[in-house]
Amino acid sequence: MRFTTTMIFSLSLAGSSLAAVVPRWHYALSCSDLWEAAPKMLPDLEVYIADDVPAGYTLPANSTWSTPAYPAAVSDLPAFCRFGGYIHTSNMSKVQFEVWLPDEWSGRFSMVGNGGDAGGVNFPDMWAPIKKYNMAVASTDTGHNGTSGDGTFAISNSETQIDFGYRAVHLTTVYSKKILAAYYGRQQDYSYWLGCSSGGKQGLKEVQAYPNDYDGVVAGAAAQYWQRLNAQTYRINAIVNNRTSTGYLNSTNYATIGKLVLEQCDGIDKVMDGFITNPALCKPDLSPLLCGASNASSASVNSSTCLNQAQVDTMYAIWGNFTAQTDAGLPKGSFIFPGFEPGAEGSPAFSVNGVPYGPGPDYYEYQVLNKTDPKVTFSGDETELERLLKVALETDPGQTNAADPEIGDFLAHGKLLTYVGEADTLIPTHSSHDYYEDVRTALGHPKNLSDSYRFFTVPGMGHCRGGPGPFNFGGPGQRQDALGGGSQAAVFDKQHDMVLAIIDWVEKGNAPDTLIAAKYKNDNKTQGIAFTRPLCPYPQFAKYMGGDSNDASNFKCVYDW
Numbered sequence: 001m002r003f004t005t006t007m008i009f010s011l012s013l014a015g016s017s018l019a020a021v022v023p024r025w026h027y028a029l030s031c032s033d034l035w036e037a038a039p040k041m042l043p044d045l046e047v048y049i050a051d052d053v054p055a056g057y058t059l060p061a062n063s064t065w066s067t068p069a070y071p072a073a074v075s076d077l078p079a080f081c082r083f084g085g086y087i088h089t090s091n092m093s094k095v096q097f098e099v100w101l102p103d104e105w106s107g108r109f110s111m112v113g114n115g116g117d118a119g120g121v122n123f124p125d126m127w128a129p130i131k132k133y134n135m136a137v138a139s140t141d142t143g144h145n146g147t148s149g150d151g152t153f154a155i156s157n158s159e160t161q162i163d164f165g166y167r168a169v170h171l172t173t174v175y176s177k178k179i180l181a182a183y184y185g186r187q188q189d190y191s192y193w194l195g196c197s198s199g200g201k202q203g204l205k206e207v208q209a210y211p212n213d214y215d216g217v218v219a220g221a222a223a224q225y226w227q228r229l230n231a232q233t234y235r236i237n238a239i240v241n242n243r244t245s246t247g248y249l250n251s252t253n254y255a256t257i258g259k260l261v262l263e264q265c266d267g268i269d270k271v272m273d274g275f276i277t278n279p280a281l282c283k284p285d286l287s288p289l290l291c292g293a294s295n296a297s298s299a300s301v302n303s304s305t306c307l308n309q310a311q312v313d314t315m316y317a318i319w320g321n322f323t324a325q326t327d328a329g330l331p332k333g334s335f336i337f338p339g340f341e342p343g344a345e346g347s348p349a350f351s352v353n354g355v356p357y358g359p360g361p362d363y364y365e366y367q368v369l370n371k372t373d374p375k376v377t378f379s380g381d382e383t384e385l386e387r388l389l390k391v392a393l394e395t396d397p398g399q400t401n402a403a404d405p406e407i408g409d410f411l412a413h414g415k416l417l418t419y420v421g422e423a424d425t426l427i428p429t430h431s432s433h434d435y436y437e438d439v440r441t442a443l444g445h446p447k448n449l450s451d452s453y454r455f456f457t458v459p460g461m462g463h464c465r466g467g468p469g470p471f472n473f474g475g476p477g478q479r480q481d482a483l484g485g486g487s488q489a490a491v492f493d494k495q496h497d498m499v500l501a502i503i504d505w506v507e508k509g510n511a512p513d514t515l516i517a518a519k520y521k522n523d524n525k526t527q528g529i530a531f532t533r534p535l536c537p538y539p540q541f542a543k544y545m546g547g548d549s550n551d552a553s554n555f556k557c558v559y560d561w
Ligand SMILES: [Ca+2]
Pocket: 265, 266, 267, 268, 269, 270, 271, 272, 273, 274, 275, 276, 277
């Protein structure tokens, strides 16, 4: 009996949600056929690779077509057809992309996002979708070659700004799906977006602007309020924690503060585990750290580690909301962006070190002021920054902002799963809460919002990964076992793995009520589990019910503590 592709796929789906096997000889085209076939179907396409890759292949570090943003080697790959090309989006811009088409295909298409201002096909993040989920997977360089902290790509090139804003992701999605269909001889059954940080923003932009591109979107720690975030990134480093001021806080000061905050707040959740489940309940009192004879030898501080009043004020400003300090832009007192949550000050990743992360100042220098000297860094004061923020909000150069809350068209058919670390050290956590609330408000507080949009908070997780909390739950950015297995779920099922959870939600209608995340010993999956903890959909948090606090089953998602 000769099986048709459709029959084999259906049989495989019946047996397993992931292991559909369609022999390569059933495909409509060979991989090398795509050299000629793809440009005939798709305008402005220049192919640079269309080659079969054998199972076990390792993409070497700094390989041809990789960029400084994603130079790492990628090992443990399955057999696949590697397609790569450039889309010439204008006479002054082009977008690089690749789509990897596995021999053993689940019928699913996915695309992975980028980080910060990067600047490169994200080869490392393409590993998990193709290897663990048998998905076809695509990625784009967003229209330029550069690292995550480098915004000079935007200089004198409005077209490249548009590529970065939305066009590279959308066109890569459209082109990849066409190439996929030509190769396999049929379209994908479902499409998934997987991204964190700028990758979260890219996913939300797709939800907002091209609601039919994806069926399921996983968007972590999203940088969706691009203009406001970049203003906050610059301000909080260059103005609030100015290196030349008496209130400047260095890494030693942060360590002192972080220790005191945990002394005061770690136990609010009844578990002394080095992180705070719900930082909104933590109201730190820094007065014990003030220099003075009364506390010169206290447990928290001594005469060499105490803080002056200006330094204490700096820390409260970092925790506080960014509100307009002048009338130069938005009316004085207007809310601009949330501050950081308490609990991550002692982390070496805490990014308020007096040096603004590149995308912040570069956005204002090269996309708002249209300056052209790559060696000059933005250096505005509060008045100038707030004036430019208003200009940026009104003009949105490159259409990079991804804050539109009117996403009803997507939610009518798709599923949106967002998440954020409650100890994010780069993008203030509460901006993810704010977007969820913006959507709820814009859609009129629909009772059925949770049928298609759920937002999970991860206690003690930093930016996308890392930190003292349980940050391994099978989301975007998973790494190979040989690299420690970071972000991989402890158990490969929908209860523990966020990608399997959204697949089950999209394809079978089973919304995830909780996910079980793990912290690994020494943050290495191969060394075993240190503890597990439930992740709860906002506004619920995991409450400790007694028993072994290393076991997720002793916690319960509740609305009130
Ligand atoms: Ca705790």
